Amino acid sequence: MLVAPLRSGRDEREPPVRGARASKFLITVAVAGTVLLLVGLQIVADLQRFDGPLESLWRDYVGTPKSMSVPWAGFVLALVGLTARRRVIALGAAIGIDAIFAVLRVLDSRPFGAGNGPTIVLTGIVVVALLRWHGAERVNALRAAALGALLILATKVGDVWLHVSSAARPRVFDEYLALADHALGEPSWQMGRLLDVLGPEVYAVLHWVYIELPVAAIVVAVWQLRRVVPTGVWPTHYLVRTFLVLGLVGPLCYVIFPVVGPMFAYGVDGHGFAVGDYWPSVVPPIDASPGSLLFDGFTPRNCMPSMHTAWALAVFIHTRRDVDGSPAPLLLRWGGTFWLVATLSATLGFGYHYGVDLIAGAVLCMTVESALRAPELGWGAARVRVVGLGAGLFVALLASYRYLAMPMAQYPVLAGLLLLGAVTGFAALFYATWFGAGATSASTEPHTRAELA
Template identity: 45%
Template sequence: MRHIPPQDLSRTSRRTAFSGWRRARAGLWAAAAVTTLGFLVALEFAARHHGVPGPITNQVREVVFAPKSGGLLYAAMALMTVVLTWRQRLVAVGAAVGVDLAFLVVRWAVGAGTDGGHPFGNGALWVVLACAVIAVTRRTGRERVLLLKGVGLALLLVAGRKTGDTWLFITSKTRPVVLDQYVATADHALGNPSWLVGRVVTATGPVGFNFLDFVYGQLAVAAVVVALYQLRRVAVEGRFPGHHLVRTFLVIGLLGPAFYMIYPVVGPIFAYGTGTEHWAAVSLWAEDMPPSEPWAVADLWPHTPPPLVPPHPMPFDGITPRNCMPSLHTAWATAIFIHTRKGPRVLRFAGTFWLIATLAATLGFGYHYGADLLAGVVFTLTIEAALRASDRGWDRSGVRLVVHGATVFAALLVSYRFLPSEMAERPWLYGPLLVLVTASVVLGYVRTTALWEPGAAPVRRPEPQPELT
């Protein structure tokens, strides 16, 4: 039997393990791409079944027609440029602006309007698609892979918005009964924060309302700014970091809407106010709503908390999204806060400000109950812990944190559904208890991630040993 020196054994072992890791990673990327495509196609068919275009159609349409959100398209293009050199970035921005100006001139010449869309944004989408073509036809090796990853990141951000819009529409059509009375009753244990903050925001007048509305509506742009800081060295290093904000954002957007179907809730301004009238006025689907369907229980928000009566499921209209439980705006704002903790002071301040302002807006506009916000925080920390553990290597602390977060999240939803009256009757007990179980996840996340700092040793998976021949 031939003798193999120990150093050659080690080198062979590392080479074998690295090769296996690359094959497994490529397989995961392929599986993720196929799953994403299948999900988009399924949503397209589901939307078509209800008589409206799906996410694929809406995205293809924006290649030519006025986009729904031009700012989001430019933010997506900016995200893609992290893989480009500074010269290439300037060329990309100039090309996007040039295309938008050309579209503007053509629309003016033919007398075509924007149909409620933005007059800009097509150029950014054209640049992203052009980079995809360049990656396939003009790049090879690592350069091609890096550029395609940048394009994929940009398209995923845009597709996430289109998917979310379609998913919200589907919730309104497939969940005719909502559980707002249960959450509103449970919210008595927290002191009805939506009613309290709603009165404060109303007292500030249009200035406070418009300010919070801007913060609430530009959450995705704020996330892109943070992501650009995290990914600023991608072009220099030739690779993406193991974990960054965009990953958390996309996973939240992928998993969160599933709970809208399980726990349909429309929010206090709709169930207990006049928000449905406003939504019907601005919704693209208002003409599909039968006028005989019930709307709000009563006009109570934000001045009169709902009475303590046994809650029941209640039918609701066919256009208002069931998008409250958990609060994904709170989840995304929490993710931004987490990912700005290691940035410069101005970024840390911005992350804190965006979280506080988003919480004030979600409650003050009547879009969410306080119970939604607690669930959103726990939801985010659980996802963030799972992604960090997956990147670092699963160990006992990571598994324990994820299991704890998932258990608390499930317990919150179950208690809101089956114990709301008991919670409302004993706020002195259940209010602090809800805050404490949420704080236990926050504390567990802080303690566990402190062990995952760069100074701590990462988990090492056992390397395969070659056979001696």
């Protein structure tokens, strides 16, 4: 009579203990892996004689930060884990420290910059949370700070990876993509001419949208995580997760499929390696014998896929509904739509990407989002279907760009219909799986306070 209750009690207590140990182990591995990655990339940067992630991070603390918006974006994301009073204190401290650094730079006749304050205070939040806070307030603060820090560190790693892509792949595949782009009507050339007509005002707006994509992401992420402190719970899925995984997966393709973009391979910015001065005024003729093109050693090979398209589409998707499944506010939905349209216009109009890059980026985004969305549902048939088809379509797109570029240029109408039909069909499947009337029901049950503690 006594054995059964004891066994039952032990079984009830063991899973949380094991879960806590596993969680701590995973956190330890993640932190150690991040440190090793940063150190390894710094060594690579030193050998190649460019700025590494640790150098860039050091400047965020005591020098002139490379980016003013990224440290502030990461810091604002970290604030979602603090109470209102602590947010005010942290924000005031960050502004004050930034102002002091700005004044010192002006007095020393150095370039204006900002970002030291949020970086320093973000680090302070982590230290104070570890030493002074307990329970849910510590977990919330550390989890939000980790997200903010990951956003900042991801940009450091990304900068180094761009250098690695140019050093590792001296030859690029732009001639293949220029041929494949005939199937879409050379959208980069068309949009480049349109921006010339629209003038500098439109160019300035699109340029700001293009470079400040992290700002849009933070606005959406803060909105999604706004209930973390008052409710003590976290949603199971939100934009930052998709952003970080896209940033991990997408850039791997840069060394698999190296491309520099129209303004470099076909324009005056090619530093003597360009095919000719074509972009955006003249569409290059069809080359019957395309090949890899030797290019300079410093222009990033970061076109395929278009990560700006992938990230902007992720912003758009996450501005459709709240994390509990309810419709998002109208202003947020319009903002997500504007950011997507403006980003696509900029990537093409500035000559940074071919049209086929954008299609690959969109497919990658929907595939990664499907893999991450509603994790509480597990890997059922619906998720396996959409992720499997997305991964297969992505590989097929890259293979067709590389090995079927000439037929795509020779039969542009057929190839264009196949390309647009494939991505449209996949988008319809994505929508039906996660948003349609018969969509897979995503649970709105967030993590409890006990699970987080």
